Amino acid sequence: MITKNLETIASMLNVSVLDNKFIDVMVSGICIDSRKVKQGNLFIPIVGANQNGHKYVNNAIENKAVATLWNKDEPNPPTNIGVILVDDTLVAMQQLATTYRSQLKTSIIGVAGSNGKTSTKDILAGMLSTKFKTQKTMGNHNNELGVPITLLNLYDDCEVAVVEMGMEKKGELLFLKDMVKPDHAILTNVGLAHLENFDSLEELAEAKAEIADCINDNGLFIYNGDDKLINNALENKQLNKTLKIKTFGFNDKNNIYYKNIKQSETGITFETDGEVKDSFGINMLGKHQALNAIAAMLAAKEYKLTTTQIKDGLNNIEKTGLRNELLKVNKCTILNDTYKSNPNSVLAALDTFEEIKSPVKVVVLGDMLGLGKKEEELHYEIGSKLSNYTVDELVTYGELGKFIANGAKNIVKNIKSFDDKNLMTNYLSKYLNIDSSMVIKASRSLELDEVVDKLKSL
Known part of the structure; x- marks a missing residue:
């Protein structure tokens, strides 16, 4: 990780440290989330659509950040750690990364x-x-x-x-x-x-x-x-x-x-x-x-x-979580694939799930986001393609998930649709005590990993 004194980091951005008494402070790594800051980090507050990271600088300092980038138009930069003023913290982080990569x-x-x-x-x-x-x-x-x-x-x-x-x-x-x-x-x-x-x-x-x-x-x-x-x-x-x-x-x-x-x-x-x-x-x-x-x-x-x-x-792959994770919760085998979802990845997950043999098979599918004008049609098509798989029950989550249910209504005998995650979790919990299997998949922003975590805790 980037390990340099604050003066060097400022020079990589073609600016200066706000207070020269901090120029020799050594930075070790960067972080944009004040909750995850580690000792020695440079905290980079990002201004997003719903959050302004500058508001959390004190929390970053409590977690041992030693310096921060700071947008010039943001008031009250901290005085107890090193500060580098920039026009835009995101652009500055990108510039810093570009220069560091070249080194x-x-x-x-x-x-x-x-x-x-x-x-x-x-x-x-x-x-x-x-x-x-x-x-x-x-x-x-x-x-x-x-x-x-x-x-x-x-x-x-x-x-x-x-x-x-x-x-x-x-x-x-x-x-x-x-x-x-x-x-x-x-x-x-x-x-x-x-x-x-x-x-x-x-x-x-x-x-x-x-x-x-x-x-x-x-x-x-x-x-x-x-x-x-x-x-x-x-x-x-x-x-x-x-x-x-x-x-x-x-x-x-x-x-x-x-x-x-x-x-x-x-x-x-x-x-x-x-x-x-x-x-x-x-x-x-x-x-x-x-x-x-x-x-x-x-x-x-x-x-x-x-x-x-x-x-x-x-034999030594460090796998990213929430992708094709096979879990055994009581009597139920859960294929957790809640990291992201689109029509191609749903079909790949269903292909994998088809290979898992059990007396009762439950498919849990939520909205696939980012599909544009044909999103309703593409969800309906996924439902219709369940005819190629063994499915005892289909459970859908979200508004678009209802189009999956409509596509499968003449294919799957048992279909339930939910808009409430807790209600869906409670409904699915009955399968934990049955010799069964389920696959759970949806776009990441729906956070259906929370459903998996709740089922694991029951």
């Missing part, structure tokens, strides 16, 4: 895509850690706010970092380009996430393909060769001629492809062919994880990892 010798792999970014990141970081000092994006810090946090928390001796690069609008990946400066990049796929900001899937794919424009000269661009939207977007794109390009998928025309995939309640096994020929196991649920794993393998090979190191890495 690091760290090699960075950027990961973009509609689905699979986080799992691919986790898998690749596990592989690379067998050979290098490796760090990765923690949680979902993958946007204009999260990426600078990720970069500023890299240690100066970090050899390789895997950084998620998210986007909701055209041009956002290019905005992150100068901050991240990825040496290589992976594009997992193009799906329906964030479709509300685009007129078509083709336009969304073009925006995702901008990850190729972010890669440093002579870098490696890895993408899903079976994704027609990606292929079409790249056909119309002038790529940097110095880039190396490799693809992954299930088609044998790719540089690496998988076959003979099998799933159990403990994970998946599969074989690979092409540039890597072997069999592998991974303790992550979902057959789609094979795609994420082979994408990571191509990147690992670029760093000269052996097949043995790749296998060791697959």
